[in-house]
Amino acid sequence: MTSLIDFVHVACGYGGSPVIDDVHLSIARGEFVGIVGPSGSGKTTLLRALLGTVKPVHGTVTREPNVRLAYVPQVETVDWNFPVTVGEVVLMTRTQRPWPGATKDELSQVEALLERLGLAGLAKRHIRELSGGQQQRVFLARALLQRPDLLVLDEPTSGVDVRTRHEILHVLTDLNEEGIGIVLTTHDLNGLAAHLPRLVCFNRTVIADGAPLAVLRPSFLERTYGAPMEVLEHGGMPVVVDGNLGDFSRRLKAKTAS
Amino acid sequence: MIGFDILEPYQFEFFRNAVIVSVLAGAVCGLIGVYVVLRGMSYIGHGLSHAVFGGAAAASVMGINYFLGAGLWGIASGLLIGRVARRRIIGADAAIGVVTTASFAIGLVLFAVYGQAHKSLEASLFGSVLGVGRGDIIAVLVVGLVTLLAVVLQYRPLLFATFDPDVAQVTGVPVARMEALLMTLLSLTVLVTMRVIGVLLISALLVTPAITARMLTKSFGRMLWLSPLIGSVTAFVGTNISYHTDWPTGATVILVGAVLFTVVFITSGAKGRRSVDGMDHHAEPSLRAA
Numbered sequence: 001m002t003s004l005i006d007f008v009h010v011a012c013g014y015g016g017s018p019v020i021d022d023v024h025l026s027i028a029r030g031e032f033v034g035i036v037g038p039s040g041s042g043k044t045t046l047l048r049a050l051l052g053t054v055k056p057v058h059g060t061v062t063r064e065p066n067v068r069l070a071y072v073p074q075v076e077t078v079d080w081n082f083p084v085t086v087g088e089v090v091l092m093t094r095t096q097r098p099w100p101g102a103t104k105d106e107l108s109q110v111e112a113l114l115e116r117l118g119l120a121g122l123a124k125r126h127i128r129e130l131s132g133g134q135q136q137r138v139f140l141a142r143a144l145l146q147r148p149d150l151l152v153l154d155e156p157t158s159g160v161d162v163r164t165r166h167e168i169l170h171v172l173t174d175l176n177e178e179g180i181g182i183v184l185t186t187h188d189l190n191g192l193a194a195h196l197p198r199l200v201c202f203n204r205t206v207i208a209d210g211a212p213l214a215v216l217r218p219s220f221l222e223r224t225y226g227a228p229m230e231v232l233e234h235g236g237m238p239v240v241v242d243g244n245l246g247d248f249s250r251r252l253k254a255k256t257a258s
Numbered sequence: 259m260i261g262f263d264i265l266e267p268y269q270f271e272f273f274r275n276a277v278i279v280s281v282l283a284g285a286v287c288g289l290i291g292v293y294v295v296l297r298g299m300s301y302i303g304h305g306l307s308h309a310v311f312g313g314a315a316a317a318s319v320m321g322i323n324y325f326l327g328a329g330l331w332g333i334a335s336g337l338l339i340g341r342v343a344r345r346r347i348i349g350a351d352a353a354i355g356v357v358t359t360a361s362f363a364i365g366l367v368l369f370a371v372y373g374q375a376h377k378s379l380e381a382s383l384f385g386s387v388l389g390v391g392r393g394d395i396i397a398v399l400v401v402g403l404v405t406l407l408a409v410v411l412q413y414r415p416l417l418f419a420t421f422d423p424d425v426a427q428v429t430g431v432p433v434a435r436m437e438a439l440l441m442t443l444l445s446l447t448v449l450v451t452m453r454v455i456g457v458l459l460i461s462a463l464l465v466t467p468a469i470t471a472r473m474l475t476k477s478f479g480r481m482l483w484l485s486p487l488i489g490s491v492t493a494f495v496g497t498n499i500s501y502h503t504d505w506p507t508g509a510t511v512i513l514v515g516a517v518l519f520t521v522v523f524i525t526s527g528a529k530g531r532r533s534v535d536g537m538d539h540h541a542e543p544s545l546r547a548a
């Protein structure tokens with residue numbers, strides 16, 4: 001198995017003490033990997049290290065030569081007031097042709113891509129005039145226009161509703177079946193992570209790495225989230241529930257009873 | 259105002275030159291202003307003009323050519339400011355403020371000591387169209403063409419680096435080089451337009467046309483030609499009014515721009531207004547992170 005990306009003993013930070021430390025991780029061509037961990041655990045930093053926008057202070061990140069990476073940022077980081085239309089966002093990535101006018105070929109590629117992602121006819125809309133799921137897909141379209149080997153998505157389903165989450169997962173599965181590798185972060189354990197072939201529990205470092213049933217276990221989850229959690233099984237799938245909430249409900253029940 | 263004649267001033271060469279140079283200045287400020295506004299660099303434009311004034315004063319006192327002396331000073335401070343600003347060091351804006359106002363203060367001291375002997379300093383401070391010569395027209399024209407060329411030839415990388423620098427970097431856009439390019443163009447723009455509009459007002463000409471254009475369109479491509487158009491129309495109208503009213507030209511141009519902004523602000527409705535409200539980030543509250 002040739003790996004696209006290899007982390008060996010990696011530490012990264014932003015000047016102060018490292019935010020991620022002693023990370024070992026390798027990602028093969030065509031894989032679909034989910035990275036789970038609580039807020040502030042360094043998931044975004046891990047992705048930045050993978051993409052090369054943050055340089056390791058220790059260790060090395062090796063990328064296969066000429067690998068094409070494309071990044072879909074967390075929608076919360078996008079400036080929704082910026083005056084750009086959907087078409088302009090998707091095309092800005094084609095910097096091999098740096099000047100404004102689009103070729104016929106480019107326009108038809110953009111059109112086909114928007115069509116495929118369910119965004120047909122929206123090219124002239126401003127980005128904030130779309131629904132949450134559509135906004136996510138615009139940035140996906142921009143990434144796909146580069147024909148990447150590996151698609152890197154930061155929290156693609158954070159804050160979207162169930163239907164949108166299904167849509168996004170559906171599109172990503174299609175892309176993965178076409179051979180595009182996918183790495184995404186999420187804190188949605190049951191709605192997203194449990195459905196993926198490979199999961200990495202992450203908090204400053206890799207805590208567990210493998211199939212959901214092997215990784216979503218109370219001991220790993222407690223080390224990842226710093227809170228007790230229980231894992232049930234439903235139709236062969238792990239379902240994570242908060243542990244130890246009995247105490248709260250007992251107290252709250254006692255309050256209503258009194 | 260009996261016999262008021264709109265065309266009357268055009269018999270004078272100085273006025274024709276003034277109109278040409280201010281229209282060009284309005285266009286180039288409007289063009290680079292698009293990036294200034296969208297990158298939130300307004301205070302950098304403001305600081306830069308103050309820094310350049312120090313360079314202009316020093317050049318003038320030492321008898322060095324204005325464009326050479328103030329230009330080198332301006333580009334150096336522009337790149338320095340850009341670097342400091344990009345690193346997002348805490349207090350970077352304060353440091354920029356100290357450096358640029360100190361540079362401005364040097365200029366004021368030199369102006370007080372040598373001002374009589376160097377009339378051009380007064381022009382840099384308040385702006386003047388009286389002394390505009392062929393050299394100024396050529397300078398603004400050259401900077402305008404260079405800026406236009408850069409903006410067209412690097413359209414997508416500049417847009418990408420402005421909208422989304424992190425992703426642009428991943429995609430192979432030389433983000434740092436794009437920022438240096440913009441800072442250089444901004445410094446050059448301030449340099450050549452300063453003597454017409456004045457240090458104290460130049461940052462307004464960088465911001466007002468762009469923000470007005472922003473309210474009128476939702477497309478980056480359209481904003482990029484609308485803003486220079488607004489800038490040059492504003493400058494044209496302002497320069498003409500200033501002749502008849504005897505108001506200072508720079509100030510009149512800025513006032514015309516402000517009036518236009520207000521009219522657009524009122525008539526463009528809530529949608530256009532929201533576009534200049536930098537705080538209101540989300541179309542959908544449901545998108546906020548849990």
Ligand SMILES: Nc1ncnc2c1ncn2[C@@H]1O[C@H](COP(=O)(O)OP(=O)(O)O)[C@@H](O)[C@H]1O
Nearest residue numbers: 014019037038039040041042043044045046185
């Ligand atoms: N640009 C930055 N500069 C300084 N600190 C940062 C920066 N980005 C993230 N951090 C810090 O690094 C830690 C991990 O952040 P992040 O990678 O964004 O975690 P996650 O994506 O899991 O929420 C946090 O403590 C955060 O405050």
Ligand SMILES: [Mg+2]
Nearest residue numbers: 043044045154
């Ligand atoms: Mg994050």
